[in-house]
Amino acid sequence: MPKTSLPLYDRVTQFALVAGAEAMQMAGLHAGLGASLGARGGVILGTAAGGISTWEDSYRAVFQEGKARVSPLTVPRLMHNAAASHLSIAHGLTGPVLSVSSACASANHAMGLALQQIRVGTADVILTGGTEAMLCFGGVKAWEGLRVLAPDACRPFSLGRRGMVIGDGAGVLVFEAEDHARARGAKVLAEVAGFAMTADAGDIVAPDPDGAMRAMRLALQDAGLQPGDIDYINAHGTGTLANDRSESTAIRAVFGQTPPPVSSTKAMHGHAIGATGALEAVACLMALGEGLLPPTVAHLAPDPDCLLDVVANIARPARVRAALSNAFAFGGLNAVIAFRAG
Secondary structure: OOOOOHHHOOHHHHHHHHHHHHHHHHOOOOOOHHHHOHHHEEEEEEOOOOOHHHHHHHHHHHHHOOOOOOOOOHHHHHOOOHHHHHHHHHHOOOOOEEEEOEOEOHHHHHHHHHHHHHHOOOOOEEEEEEEEOOOOHHHHHHHHHOOOEOOOOOOOOEOOOOOEOEOOEEEEEEEEOHHHHHHOOOOOOEEEEEEEEEEOOOOOOOOOHHHHHHHHHHHHHHHOOOHHHOOEEEOOOOOOHHHHHHHHHHHHHHHOOOOOOEEOOHHHHOEOHHHHHHHHHHHHHHHHHHOEEOOEOOOOOEOOOOOOOEOEOOOEEOOOOEEEEEEEEOOOEEEEEEEEEO
């Protein structure tokens, strides 16, 4: 990144810019995009905390170091829409550009909104996904205060699981109208087949299986899929006692006594909060394209509270026609995306 630009970028924006550039290049949209797309291109990005490191540095400067003022770039760095805006600037996208902030469901909500914008014809191409950079002193202390961090490893759906592990990063995907993609000869990785979002309207932190269940059923309905069509679920699977038990109950309510294989890749990349749904969408695309289900590593033994077909420790070959990606957030917010082989 140019030295002249770097002062504008919190780490959360840096992650998004790198992931966005990789996505654009892989999609064959890296040259002349501004001239060819312009108002038909947009960015919808999720983030839970935005530029939290910038907040932290500014507070430290004032309260600890006794400085009278902070950098004039503080607000442009910390605002939640900074990453989305910088992506639009970098690639000349002048259509719908916004940020979504719904805790751990942010990326799935962002991708769902991107799907809806393309469906109604507002845009042909939208960069979407999520970015997060919460691995700073204040960010870790905030999660530590909730008593949900694992002392050793993240072990989703495993007996002996003791909590989550925070991760950082970004995942950016190119969502494109099918006719537009086919016309330019783009390589299609998968179809974004359906999306749904629900709210528990209950506890601010405790999950309700009913909300997750309704989100999965509505996503299937939106995609025109039956439960038997799903060959893989990338679960929210945080490794906490409450979430994994609740999600297992919801999956069995939707898919019956023999649900499809389930894994939580958070055991490998950590819980990237507002970006995690985007990282998991990439895992779903790879499962669809490569016929290989990613494992839930660090799994010790089956838990009778989580009666699922967990892909434990070792990746599993499988034919994947369609996959679900779950994201469930504090505040009782649930967002589920269905992908189908392209």
